[in-house]
Amino acid sequence: MTVYDELVARGLIAQVTDEEEIKDLINNGKATFYIGFDPTADSLHVGHFMALCLMKRLQMAGNKPIALIGGGTGMIGDPSGRTDMRQMMTKETIQHNCDCFKKQMSRFIDFSDDKALMVNNADWLLELNYVEVLREVGAHFSVNRMLAAECYKQRMEKGLSFLEFNYMIMQSYDFYMLYQKYGCNMQFGGDDQWSNMLGGTELIRRKLGKDAYAMTITLLLNSEGKKMGKTQSGAVWLDPNKTSPFDFYQYWRNVGDADVLKCLRMLTFLPLEQIDEMDKWEGAQLNKAKEILAFELTSLVHGEEEAKKAEESAKALFSAGNAANMPTVTLSDDSFKDGKVDILTMLVDSGLCTSRSDARRTVEQGGATFMGEKVTDIHTSFDKEFIQKEECVLKRGKKKFCKIEA
Numbered sequence: 575m576t577v578y579d580e581l582v583a584r585g586l587i588a589q590v591t592d593e594e595e596i597k598d599l600i601n602n603g604k605a606t607f608y609i610g611f612d613p614t615a616d617s618l619h620v621g622h623f624m625a626l627c628l629m630k631r632l633q634m635a636g637n638k639p640i641a642l643i644g645g646g647t648g649m650i651g652d653p654s655g656r657t658d659m660r661q662m663m664t665k666e667t668i669q670h671n672c673d674c675f676k677k678q679m680s681r682f683i684d685f686s687d688d689k690a691l692m693v694n695n696a697d698w699l700l701e702l703n704y705v706e707v708l709r710e711v712g713a714h715f716s717v718n719r720m721l722a723a724e725c726y727k728q729r730m731e732k733g734l735s736f737l738e739f740n741y742m743i744m745q746s747y748d749f750y751m752l753y754q755k756y757g758c759n760m761q762f763g764g765d766d767q768w769s770n771m772l773g774g775t776e777l778i779r780r781k782l783g784k785d786a787y788a789m790t791i792t793l794l795l796n797s798e799g800k801k802m803g804k805t806q807s808g809a810v811w812l813d814p815n816k817t818s819p820f821d822f823y824q825y826w827r828n829v830g831d832a833d834v835l836k837c838l839r840m841l842t843f844l845p846l847e848q849i850d851e852m853d854k855w856e857g858a859q860l861n862k863a864k865e866i867l868a869f870e871l872t873s874l875v876h877g878e879e880e881a882k883k884a885e886e887s888a889k890a891l892f893s894a895g896n897a898a899n900m901p902t903v904t905l906s907d908d909s910f911k912d913g914k915v916d917i918l919t920m921l922v923d924s925g926l927c928t929s930r931s932d933a934r935r936t937v938e939q940g941g942a943t944f945m946g947e948k949v950t951d952i953h954t955s956f957d958k959e960f961i962q963k964e965e966c967v968l969k970r971g972k973k974k975f976c977k978i979e980a
Contacts, residue, residue: 945964
């Protein structure tokens, strides 16, 4: 199986500009490709995880990755997938976040001996002359086509600032610069970046008369169509100080039955033949698949030693049923109404159930336990003051536990 065929089999590829050319490049180790990471926080999160895994896969096949840190584009913010404008960050915050990214990426990508590059688009974007950009770059972009792009259309109702309107031009200019400086012939990104990526290939064609290529990665969505990697308390981070290895392990251990094999294919480096065998598993066997997923991903991000610790802690916790080292969920104010939170909301907001209908079934089937007492009435609620004072443990069945705080 070729590298490209494996990417297809794992469900990673969403859209490509020229499939035959892209096949030739990545199958024969001729791709110098980049993926951009805007430093919107001081840690990468699960949303970046698939991109890092793709970079690792392609580097293992002899291709050369470029990790582009968005020190320049981060000054504006990408409007893709957002209904409001991003909060503006200072130069100092952006630089700090860039430094944090570099450290984390080194766990996935080998930057030694020029096998990969890490560059910052602040090096060229922050020094640009505005009038020169308008003449040399802006002339190649059609406003009509830009407004038709999905990343802008969804913002038109609430208002799209001119600041964010320039993001596509800046991302396209990045590709143009990387092509000239480093021979970068491909760009990869999330499927919501398609319009921006096409802008880059078109700019290279118009300015240099050369061909460059783009491929988007399938977004990591659960069976309900929601982006994975978020909990009630926020994103699942790759920084162990923001999301502990145990909580990271538990996140993947608790994915839905319908999502576990997809995650194994898209995110792990296990052979496809091994994963295909798991496709036959049912019922309790799926829990084993989830344990394999959790261990593999925790090992990738935090190392095998931390993965073993998390696995052992989880098994000890679930067999003993105690609250030591149990993941903690802090309910937000939105979880409470008139100072109370109902059992369905608590199950969903804690991440133990995926939806209110899932929580309702869990309660009605006797699978919900709070403070050691089984809850069978879906209308049961608890006072915020009580949760704040007591050590509250919420359980779903025998396998899912968490402490609840308010």
